[in-house]
Every structure is written in C-alpha cells, then in structure tokens.
Amino acid sequence: MGDRQVTLDLINKTRDEDRHGTRGKYSATILHCLTEEDMGLCESVRGWSWPGSAGTFRAGVGVLLLGLSLAQSVPPQPACPAAAAPQSLAQPQYQDTAAVDAGVGFMAALVQSFLQTVQPKPLPKDLILQIVHDNNQVLSNQEIIKKVLVYQVGFLVCAAIGVLYIVLMPIVGFFLACCRCCGNCGGKMYQKQTSSIHCRRRTFYWTAFVTTVIILAGNICMFKSNEAMKVSVEQSQVELNQTIGNLHSFLTAVPQQVNDVVNESYRTVQEVTTNLDAIGPQLGTEIKERFRGTLEPALSSVRLLYQETVNTSLQVDKLNSSLAQLQSSMNRIQANVTAVKNQINQTLSKPNCTGCNILQSELQNLPVDTSITIPSFNEFQSAVDEINKINLTSKIKKVEDYLDSIPQRVTNDTKDAVQSSKQMLDNIKIQISQVTNDIPLSELTNVLETLNQVQREIGSVAPKVEKAEYIRWTVCVVLCCVVLLVVLCNLLGLVLGPLGLTPKADPTKRSCTSDCGGIFLIMGAGFSFLFSWLFMIGVLVLFLLGGNVYTLLCRPWSNGELLKLIDTPGLIPGLEIGQTLGLKTNISISDIYRDCENNQPLWTTLHLYELINLEDLLNVSKYTEQIQQLFENKNITLPTITFLSPEDKNQLSNFSKRATNIDFTAVTRKMNNISSINLNTTADKIDAIAVTQLNNASKKELQNEARDLRQIQTNIETTIIPQLKNLNSTLQSFGSIAVKINGTVGEVLSNVGAAQDFLNTKTAQIVRTESKKFLDCQLNYFIVFADWANITITQQVGRCGPVAGAVDSVEIILCSHIVESLNAFWFSLGWCMIFFIPSIIFSIKLAKYYRRMKYSDAYDNHLIMTHIPRAQTKFT
Numbered sequence: 101m102g103d104r105q106v107t108l109d110l111i112n113k114t115r116d117e118d119r120h121g122t123r124g125k126y127s128a129t130i131l132h133c134l135t136e137e138d139m140g141l142c143e144s145v146r147g148w149s150w151p152g153s154a155g156t157f158r159a160g161v162g163v164l165l166l167g168l169s170l171a172q173s174v175p176p177q178p179a180c181p182a183a184a185a186p187q188s189l190a191q192p193q194y195q196d197t198a199a200v201d202a203g204v205g206f207m208a209a210l211v212q213s214f215l216q217t218v219q220p221k222p223l224p225k226d227l228i229l230q231i232v233h234d235n236n237q238v239l240s241n242q243e244i245i246k247k248v249l250v251y252q253v254g255f256l257v258c259a260a261i262g263v264l265y266i267v268l269m270p271i272v273g274f275f276l277a278c279c280r281c282c283g284n285c286g287g288k289m290y291q292k293q294t295s296s297i298h299c300r301r302r303t304f305y306w307t308a309f310v311t312t313v314i315i316l317a318g319n320i321c322m323f324k325s326n327e328a329m330k331v332s333v334e335q336s337q338v339e340l341n342q343t344i345g346n347l348h349s350f351l352t353a354v355p356q357q358v359n360d361v362v363n364e365s366y367r368t369v370q371e372v373t374t375n376l377d378a379i380g381p382q383l384g385t386e387i388k389e390r391f392r393g394t395l396e397p398a399l400s401s402v403r404l405l406y407q408e409t410v411n412t413s414l415q416v417d418k419l420n421s422s423l424a425q426l427q428s429s430m431n432r433i434q435a436n437v438t439a440v441k442n443q444i445n446q447t448l449s450k451p452n453c454t455g456c457n458i459l460q461s462e463l464q465n466l467p468v469d470t471s472i473t474i475p476s477f478n479e480f481q482s483a484v485d486e487i488n489k490i491n492l493t494s495k496i497k498k499v500e501d502y503l504d505s506i507p508q509r510v511t512n513d514t515k516d517a518v519q520s521s522k523q524m525l526d527n528i529k530i531q532i533s534q535v536t537n538d539i540p541l542s543e544l545t546n547v548l549e550t551l552n553q554v555q556r557e558i559g560s561v562a563p564k565v566e567k568a569e570y571i572r573w574t575v576c577v578v579l580c581c582v583v584l585l586v587v588l589c590n591l592l593g594l595v596l597g598p599l600g601l602t603p604k605a606d607p608t609k610r611s612c613t614s615d616c617g618g619i620f621l622i623m624g625a626g627f628s629f630l631f632s633w634l635f636m637i638g639v640l641v642l643f644l645l646g647g648n649v650y651t652l653l654c655r656p657w658s659n660g661e662l663l664k665l666i667d668t669p670g671l672i673p674g675l676e677i678g679q680t681l682g683l684k685t686n687i688s689i690s691d692i693y694r695d696c697e698n699n700q701p702l703w704t705t706l707h708l709y710e711l712i713n714l715e716d717l718l719n720v721s722k723y724t725e726q727i728q729q730l731f732e733n734k735n736i737t738l739p740t741i742t743f744l745s746p747e748d749k750n751q752l753s754n755f756s757k758r759a760t761n762i763d764f765t766a767v768t769r770k771m772n773n774i775s776s777i778n779l780n781t782t783a784d785k786i787d788a789i790a791v792t793q794l795n796n797a798s799k800k801e802l803q804n805e806a807r808d809l810r811q812i813q814t815n816i817e818t819t820i821i822p823q824l825k826n827l828n829s830t831l832q833s834f835g836s837i838a839v840k841i842n843g844t845v846g847e848v849l850s851n852v853g854a855a856q857d858f859l860n861t862k863t864a865q866i867v868r869t870e871s872k873k874f875l876d877c878q879l880n881y882f883i884v885f886a887d888w889a890n891i892t893i894t895q896q897v898g899r900c901g902p903v904a905g906a907v908d909s910v911e912i913i914l915c916s917h918i919v920e921s922l923n924a925f926w927f928s929l930g931w932c933m934i935f936f937i938p939s940i941i942f943s944i945k946l947a948k949y950y951r952r953m954k955y956s957d958a959y960d961n962h963l964i965m966t967h968i969p970r971a972q973t974k975f976t
C-alpha cells in the first residue's frame with residue numbers, strides 16, 4: 101500500500117509539472133500493467149503525455165513502475181504452504197482419587213511411634229523370601245520359626261503383657277470381691293479418723309479425677325476412630341471404583357493415542373496425495389507466475405504499443421479527413437480566385453480603362469497555391485497499416501494462452517510419476533501403521549479385562565462388606581459405650597461424693613448424696629474388673645492384626661521397601677515384565693512406579709525403545725528418494741514460443757523510423773502561407789483605380805471585381821482559417837503520438853527481447869527449480885510428521901501418572917484410612933484398659949471417704965497439757 105501511494109505521488113507530481121511546462125507529456129499508460137484493482141487509476145492518467153523524452157528514459161521509468169506494482173500490489177502466494185505440526189495429543193480427564201484424611205491423623209503419629217518402638221526392624225526380605233520358597237515346610241522348619249519369633253519379639257512381649265492382663269484381671273477382681281465380702285480389703289464399713297484423712301481424700305480424689313479424664317480422652321478417641329473407620333469402609337468402594345475408572349481411562353486412552361498418531365500419518369499421506377493430484381494447479385501455477393514475472397513487462401509494453409497504434413490510426417484517419425476537407429475548400433477558393441482574376445484581366449485589357457496597367461503586377465501574385473501535402477506521410481501510413489496487420493492482440497493472446505496452458509501440461513507430463521508416487525505413499529501408510537503391531541497393546545487389553553473383573557467382584561462383595569462393617573461398627577460402639585459407662589460412674593462418684601460430703605460429720609451419718617457418690621465409684625471399679633479383661637482380648641487381637649499389617653505392609657509400602665521386595669526375582673512367578681514384553685532388560689516395579697509418579701510416558705517407563713525401532717518406522721526416506729527419482733526422471737517439457745517474429749520486429753522498427761521521419765515543417769509553412777493570404781489589399785487597389793476611371797462601365801466592372809475579391813477573402817476567413825486551425829490541432833496531436841512511438845517501440849523490442857531470451861534460456865531451469873521446490877515441500881510434510889510422531893510417542897503417549905495414582909490410592913484407602921483407623925481404635929481401647937487399673941485402685945480407695953459407714957470412730961483434736969514444775973536451783 102505504501103509503494104502504491106508512492107506511485108500516486110509520482111503521477112500527481114508529474115501532472116503538476118506538466119501544468120507548469122517543466123516536463124513533457126509522456127503517456128501515463130505505462131501503468132497499464134497494474135493489477136485490476138488499480139485499473140481505475142491507470143485509466144484516469146492514461147491521457148497524460150510527455151512528448152520529447154528519450155525512449156530509454158521512458159522505458160526505464162515504465163519498467164520501474166511496472167516492477168513496483170507487480171512486487172507490491174499483489175503479494176506472491178506460495179504454491180505449497182509450509183506443513184503445520186499437528187496438535188498435541190489430548191490427554192484423558194481423570195477423576196480425583198483418594199486423599200489422606202485427617203480424621204485420625206492426630207493419633208496416627210502416636211500409634212506409629214508406638215509401633216516403631218514395638219517393631220523397629222525393617223522389612224525382613226530374606227525371611228519372607230525363605231518363607232515363600234519353603235512355604236510347604238514352614239511349620240516344620242525350626243530355623244524359620246526361630247527367625248520369625250526373633251523378628252516378632254516386640255509383638256510377643258506386648259502379647260505377653262496382654263495375656264497377663266487378661267489372666268490376672270479377672271483373678272484379681274475375683275479375689276478382691278471375695279476379700280471385701282469377708283470384710284477385708286476395705287470391705288468393712290468402718291473408717292478410722294486421723295488427722296490426715298482430708299489430705300488423703302483430696303489426693304485420691306484428684307488422682308481418680310485425672311485418671312478418669314485420661315480414660316474419657318481414650319474413650320473419645322475410640323468413638324472417633326470407630327466412626328472414621330466406618331466412613332473409610334463406606335467410601336472405599338467409591339474410591340476404588342474411581343481409581344479403577346482412572347486406570348480404565350488410561351488403558352483405553354493409550355491405544356487411542358497410538359491410533360491418533362497413525363491416523364495423523366494417514367492425514368499427512370492424504371494431504372500429500374491431494375497435492376500430487378493437484379500438481380498442475382499448484383506446480384503449474386507457480387511456474388506460470390515465475391514466467392509471468394518476466395513476461396508481464398513485455399506484455400504490458402506490447403499492450404501499450406497496441407493502444408498507441410490504435411490512437412495513431414485514429415489520428416491518421418482524422419488527419420486525412422482534415423486534409424481532404426481543407427483541400428476541397430482550397431480548390432473552391434482557387435477556382436473563384438481564378439474566375440475573378442480572368443474578369444479583372446478582361447476589364448484591364450479594355451481600351452477605355454485608363455491607368456490600369458499598374459494592376460498587372462498585382463494580378464501576377466493573385467493565384468493561390470492550394471496544394472497541401474505532408475512529406476513521408478504516405479510511407480508512415482503504410483507502416484501503420486503493416487503494424488495493424490501484425491495483430492498485436494493475437495500476439496498477446498498467444499503468450500497468455502501459453503501461460504495458461506502450463507498447469508495442464510504439468511498435469512499431463514507428471515501423470516505417470518504421480519501414480520507411482522501415490523503407490524509409494526500407500527507403502528508409507530503401511531509402514532507407519534506397523535507401530536500399532538509393535539507396541540504390545542494386547543497386554544493392555546488383558547489388564548483391562550482384569551480390571552473389569554476386579555470391579556465386578558468389588559460390586560458383588562460390597563453388600564457383604566457393608567453388612568460386616570455394620571456389625572463391626574455396632575460391636576465397637578457397644579465397647580465404647582461400656583467404657584463410657586465406667587467413665588460416667590467415676591464422674592458421678594466424683595461429683596456426688598463431694599457435693600454430699602460434710603467433712604466434720606460422723607462417717608455413719610454421711611448424706612445419701614455422698615453415699616451414692618461412693619457407690620458409683622465402686623460400680624465403676626466393678627465394671628472395670630468385669631469387662632476390662634474381655635476388652636483386652638479384643639485389643640490383643642486387633643493389635644496383632646493391625647500392628648503387623650502396618651509394619652509388614654503399610655510402612656514398607658510407604659518407604660518403598662515393599663516395591664523392592666516385589667522386585668526380587670522369583671518372589672512372584674510371571675512378574676518378569678521385561679521378559680513378558682520381550683525386552684532385553686528387565687524392568688522393576690520400583691522403576692515403573694517412580695517413572696509413573698513423574699507422569700512419564702510408556703515409551704521410557706516400559707523401555708519400548710528396546711522393542712521398537714521408532715527411527716526406522718518413521719524413516720520414510722527410502723520412499724521419498726524413490727519419489728524424488730521419479731520426478732527427476734520425468735521431464736516437464738514446455739513448448740517453445742516466439743513472441744515476435746523477425747518480420748514483426750522489422751515492421752516495428754520501420755514503424756518507428758517512419759514516425760521519426762515525418763516532417764511537419766513544410767505543411768506548417770504552407771498553412772502559414774494560406775493563413776497570410778489577404779485579397780482585400782488587391783481589392784483596395786482595384787477600387788482606387790476604379791475611382792480614377794472616366795468610363796462608368798469600366799468603373800462599375802472594377803468595383804464589382806473588387807467586391808468579389810473581398811467576398812472570397814471573407815470565405816477564406818470563415819471557412820479556410822477554421823479548417824487550418826483544426827488541421828494544426830490534429831497535427832499537434834499526431835506529432836505527440838509520433839514522438840512517443842519511437843520510445844514505445846524501443847521499449848517493446850527491449851522487453852520482448854529480454855522475455856524471449858528468458859524463455860529460450862531459463863525455461864528448463866525454472867521448471868526444474870520449481871519442481872524441486874514443490875517436491876521438497878511435499879516431502880517436508882513427512883519430515884514434520886516424523887518429528888511430531890517421534891516426540892508424541894516418546895513424550896506424550898501413555899503418560900502413566902494414573903498408574904502411580906492408583907497405587908497411591910490403594911495405599912491411602914488401605915493404610916491411611918482403614919489400618920490407621922483400626923490401629924487408632926485398638927490403641928485407644930488399650931489406653932483405656934491400662935488406665936482402668938489406677939482407676940480401680942483410686943476409685944475403691946476414694947469410695948470409702950464418701951460412703952456411709954456402719955461403725956463410727958471419733959477423733960479428738962484437743963491436746964491434754966500436763967503441768968511440769970519448773971526446776972529451781974538452791975545456793976547454799
């Protein structure tokens with residue numbers, strides 16, 4: 101747009117300078133080559149002209165503006181657009197999986213610390229391997245049993261303590277009850293009053309209170325962990341289904357992604373096939389445009405010459421018409437002048453005409469030369485006729501038809517090569533599709549079927565699990581309520597006892613409120629003896645179960661020892677993944693998990709580069725080289741074309757020469773002579789002689805003849821002079837055209853010569869160059885696809901983050917939710933059972949301070965002072 105504005109400014113500047121006479125009138129039709137978008141501009145300036153300029157300068161300016169217009173008005177369109185890289189693969193959308201729940205998180209660290217103390221040893225890999233290998237002789241192998249007992253020594257110690265608790269607690273409770281029934285062990289309703297009784301009561305009270313609060317805290321943890329385990333079990337099915345769904349999406353997406361890569365290769369092949377089918381419009385058009393860039397200046401100059409030739413023919417016709425009209429008028433004037441001259445001669449020859457001799461010399465100048473001719477005009481007119489016979493429009497059409505025929509000729513000459521290339525493209529499709537056979541997608545199908553089976557089994561087992569969970573939750577709630585009953589008894593005793601107690605009152609007269617407080621304390625101790633050993637059995641079972649699950653499964657799973665154990669060769673038969681996939685090296689589960697945790701693609705995770713030579717699969721150079729060879733062996737031959745024949749060039753040269761040889765000087769001089777004729781002068785002299793005549797007849801004749809001359813002069817001024825002006829205007833227009841013809845013809849011969857040389861020497865080279873560019877562009881589609889496919893397969897296909905997410909989800913569901921809740925429950929219950937012991941002791945001790953005694957005991961707080969006489973000293 102900017103360069104076009106420069107052209108407009110140049111034209112406007114030229115117009116202004118033309119108005120001031122500082123520049124010639126060279127026709128602005130040199131802009132005729134502008135695009136159709138600019139035709140209005142060209143038409144508007146076509147009438148401007150620069151006469152008198154040199155032909156070389158005009159040609160140079162014309163070519164300059166032409167090149168500027170062609171280069172900027174219509175930006176070149178590439179025949180083969182660059183291949184765009186395909187879009188990245190769409191990754192599947194996954195559901196949110198299980199997250200670590202903080203429901204029992206406050207106790208997780210405490211329980212784990214306790215279990216770490218109980219079992220500080222790492223996972224016994226060697227022992228597990230030995231048990232797996234000798235699984236049929238484990239019970240008879242004393243060495244294995246010894247190692248197991250040594251490894252489980254912490255749990256055995258805790259189990260021994262629990263068994264001791266289970267055995268001793270009912271025994272102690274039984275003997276204590278018997279002892280109290282016999283009036284011993286605090287069973288006698290008698291309390292000795294001492295000075296420290298209140299201090300001891302307060303001590304027992306606060307110790308019992310603290311112990312009860314501790315038991316209450318444990319009881320709250322029991323309720324919370326029980327509810328957390330219930331929620332975990334209820335949500336486990338949903339979370340497992342989401343995890344399996346993510347795995348299902350992942351396993352389904354991998355074949356689809358591989359198919360997307362293969363389908364992209366089909367699209368690439370189809371696009372190249374389409375381009376080859378359209379090789380004529382694409383390659384032929386590009387060759388045509390390359391030719392047009394050189395031929396267009398020649399065509400434009402020939403069009404300009406044709407227009408000037410048409411204008412010249414019109415001016416020639418107009419000039420001939422003007423000359424004929426003027427000549428006819430001049431002939432009439434000449435006849436009239438001759439007739440009047442003859443009459444004057446007759447009058448002057450009469451004897452009665454006196455003094456008429458002096459008019460004889462004037463009559464000799466009276467004849468008018470009426471012949472008007474232009475030297476070399478006939479020859480120029482013949483040259484114009486010869487140019488018209490050349491038929492420049494047919495020459496232009498011949499070149500344009502030649503250019504328009506190039507696409508079809510390219511199509512015809514490359515037909516066989518295109519067909520052979522399309523067959524090779526089919527081979528490329530077959531080669532690239534081989535990637536679906538090399539990647540072990542069938543293994544993914546087997547895993548997918550296994551997941552579906554697992555999901556069905558989860559759905560069938562879920563109702564049974566829910567029912568069992570409800571029973572478990574109910575039993576645990578009962579346990580929690582029993583413990584809560586003990587806590588309530590203690591709290592009621594701790595509340596009612598002090599409320600009804602009067603410290604200075606007689607123990608046999610204590611209030612009912614105080615007595616009830618003591619009874620509640622005894623009830624709490626009784627319930628503790630009654631249920632604690634039963635509850636300890638549950639604690640022991642759950643401890644052994646949950647503790648071992650944590651130390652043998654959850655903890656090794658969390659720190660990676662479990663995966664390393666699974667990676668041990670021979671532990672799990674058929675787990676040799678590398679051998680199953682046909683790899684040269686084996687792949688460990690730990691490596692797979694680590695790569696999937698980083699969301700790595702299957703290419704690197706499963707070492708598929710050992711199985712598939714991706715470079716060879718995506719290397720289509722052998723086919724592309726054959727396609728190149730086909731097109732190199734197939735020549736695109738364009739026919740030779742002659743823009744202008746030597747005869748045509750000679751005619752143009754003759755036309756230019758004739759235009760240059762036309763001389764308007766003689767005709768201009770002749771026109772000036774005609775315009776200078778003045779018959780009134782002769783008429784005045786005749787009137788002067790007529791006045792001196794004595795003979796009236798002679799006088800009358802001379803006066804009439806003078807009048808006739810004046811009439812002829814009037815006719816000259818009214819008829820001849822306007823025709824002379826018209827002829828002069830025509831001559832000027834014709835002269836401006838004749839001046840331009842030389843430069844235009846020179847420009848035509850120069851541009852046509854350059855175009856002809858270009859066609860004769862550069863045609864084959866342009867065809868080869870453009871053919872190579874077109875072919876390279878098509879082959880670039882495969883280069884771009886190969887690079888994209890390489891990156892996609894090695895970096896995007898099968899990002900296995902969902903696999904690691906599934907493993908983590910199972911760990912969270914099993915360990916963080918269920919096992920932690922289970923461990924928190926037995927830990928809280930065991931906590932309560934342990935503190936039942938001091939609770940029993942302090943409750944029984946404290947109850948006696950609140951219960952109503954049957955036997956009283958008085959304590960006198962007054963001291964009896966005995967007077968001791970003072971010693972006296974006697975001096976003698």
